[in-house]
Amino acid sequence: MLRITRETDYGIILMSALAQADEASLSAALLARRCRLPVPMVGKTLKALAQAGLLISQRGAHGGYALARHPAEITVAEVVEALEGPIAITECSSAEPSGCVFLEHCQVNSHWNRINEIIRSTLGAISLKQMSQWPSSLRGADSPVTINPLSALLGEHSSVQPDPTRR
Amino acid sequence: MLRITRETDYGIILMSALAQADEASLSAALLARRCRLPVPMVGKTLKALAQAGLLISQRGAHGGYALARHPAEITVAEVVEALEGPIAITECSSAEPSGCVFLEHCQVNSHWNRINEIIRSTLGAISLKQMSQWPSSLRGADSPVTINPLSALLGEHSSVQPDPTRR
DNA sequence: TTAATCAGTACTAGTTTGGTGCTATATAAA
DNA sequence: TTTATATAGCACCAAACTAGTACTGATTAA
Numbered sequence: 001m002l003r004i005t006r007e008t009d010y011g012i013i014l015m016s017a018l019a020q021a022d023e024a025s026l027s028a029a030l031l032a033r034r035c036r037l038p039v040p041m042v043g044k045t046l047k048a049l050a051q052a053g054l055l056i057s058q059r060g061a062h063g064g065y066a067l068a069r070h071p072a073e074i075t076v077a078e079v080v081e082a083l084e085g086p087i088a089i090t091e092c093s094s095a096e097p098s099g100c101v102f103l104e105h106c107q108v109n110s111h112w113n114r115i116n117e118i119i120r121s122t123l124g125a126i127s128l129k130q131m132s133q134w135p136s137s138l139r140g141a142d143s144p145v146t147i148n149p150l151s152a153l154l155g156e157h158s159s160v161q162p163d164p165t166r167r
Numbered sequence: 168m169l170r171i172t173r174e175t176d177y178g179i180i181l182m183s184a185l186a187q188a189d190e191a192s193l194s195a196a197l198l199a200r201r202c203r204l205p206v207p208m209v210g211k212t213l214k215a216l217a218q219a220g221l222l223i224s225q226r227g228a229h230g231g232y233a234l235a236r237h238p239a240e241i242t243v244a245e246v247v248e249a250l251e252g253p254i255a256i257t258e259c260s261s262a263e264p265s266g267c268v269f270l271e272h273c274q275v276n277s278h279w280n281r282i283n284e285i286i287r288s289t290l291g292a293i294s295l296k297q298m299s300q301w302p303s304s305l306r307g308a309d310s311p312v313t314i315n316p317l318s319a320l321l322g323e324h325s326s327v328q329p330d331p332t333r334r
Numbered sequence: 335t336t337a338a339t340c341a342g343t344a345c346t347a348g349t350t351t352g353g354t355g356c357t358a359t360a361t362a363a364a
Numbered sequence: 365t366t367t368a369t370a371t372a373g374c375a376c377c378a379a380a381c382t383a384g385t386a387c388t389g390a391t392t393a394a
Contacts (some may be wrong), residue, residue: 001251002171002286009257012275020274025352027370040354047372060361061369077281084168090176107187108179113297115243116291119169122285131278173383194339207385214341227392228338 008083009044010037015054015079018133019071025064045083052082071132077123087123089116175250177204177212182221182246183299186238192231211249219249238299244290254290256283 017035026034032042046065050057054074055065067074077156081087092109093116185193193201199209204302213232217224221241222232234241248254259276260283 001249002169002256003258004169004256006258013273016275029370035335038353039231039350044353050371057371059359059369059371060362061367063360063370065371080169087169089169089171091170091173104181107301108183108298110301111293115293118289119286120370122282123291126282127280128364131275134274134277172381196339205384208383210340211384217340224340225392226338226340228336229393230339232340289367317375 002089004080005084007041007045007048008080008117011049011079011083012076012128012131013048014042014045015039015067015069015074016069018055018065018067019128019132025058025066027064031065041101049079049082054082062165067128071129072127073129074126075124076126076131077120079128080123087116087120089119168245170255171247172251174208174212174215175210175247178216178246178250179243179295179298180204180237181209181212181232182216182241182295185222185234186295186299192225192233194231198232214251216246221245226272234295238296239294241295242291243293243295243298244287246295247290254283254287256286294317 006107013035014031014037014111017031021034028046029039031037031046032039035042046057048054049055050065054068057065077087087093090109090112092106093112106123180202181198181204184198188201195210195213196206198204198213199206202209206326213222213224216222217232221235223235224230244254254260257276257279259273262278
């Protein structure tokens with residue numbers, strides 16, 4: 001648990017595929033084939049990403065989707081927030097009022113806010129360029145974000161590869 | 168989004184209440200009253216936490232629940248995992264095989280594993296004792312966990328208190 | 335024996351997720 | 365101008381999950 005939705009998973013995969021594609025723009029159908037993902041969901045996901053301004057769409061023949069910015073300047077946090085809304089680990093971590101009248105004597109709320117901030121900045125410290133490269137090159141310092149808890153761990157953790165299956 | 172369930176939220180609040188209670192043991196009904204949470208959900212949540220070994224339950228009159236260990240030695244990660252199962256930000260980050268046959272040429276999977284590890288160790292670096300204290304005392308160094316991305320941010324971020332409502 | 339209290343299970347309404355289908359609109363090229 | 369190719373925008377659906385309720389049984393102190 002504590003999981004991103006499958007659509008967000010798709011979103012990251014698709015954006016990564018665009019980041020490392022030779023072509024400037026790719027159609028939804030081609031992207032689906034290249035990433036081996038179901039076509040309808042790919043269309044839906046790309047639409048949402050375009051609406052959020054992370055992709056630029058071109059209609060009509062020879063149309064398709066292209067990254068709106070350089071992959072080093074798009075963060076994982078942006079993609080997650082485009083597809084799931086603001087990152088909020090609890091109801092009370094979100095920007096909108098949650099309607100809880102007990103906040104004033106809630107001891108754990110501010111701690112969750114801090115935890116939320118760490119998660120947000122962790123995801124904000126990883127660029128699409130990094131996500132689109134194979135693990136060994138993750139150490140490259142092309143992230144645009146300065147606060148970077150990720151860097152504290154990179155290279156110190158033995159990369160855990162738990163199981164040989166996906167989806 | 169990217170949210171813990173409300174039951175987990177309750178779980179942390181309840182464990183924190185136990186951590187700072189004068190009594191060694193509290194009944195579900197009393198805890199519910201003290202935390203202003205719905206009684207049935209409190210009972211359900213406490214049962215699950217006891218089953219996971221984080222609480223010790225005592226049946227019968229004058230029974231109730233008590234922390235199984237010292238609050239400084241119980242982490243937020245443990246509570247989350249007790250109520251939601253293993254922390255896995257994607258299907259493929261979990262320990263169980265996900266059945267995805269494309270893992271071998273999935274570029275983003277290993278990156279998610281690293282992100283997952285950061286989130287897990289962030290939650291594993293925060294003790295119940297810390298959660299049960301008011302924000303200013305969070306800086307105290309009583310966490311049993313050595314790898315601590317939290318420490319990189321503590322004291323540097325201005326505490327954001329977004330909205331005055333909860334639940 | 336009795337009242338208090340946890341254990342276990344089953345159930346339900348509502349929401350979210352994952353996915354499908356259809357129609358409208360835009361565009362390049364024949 | 366027509367046609368094939370694409371995206372845009374809905375509306376819809378089944379399955380799963382979440383949050384919460386209800387009830388019965390077991391345990392224990394007084």
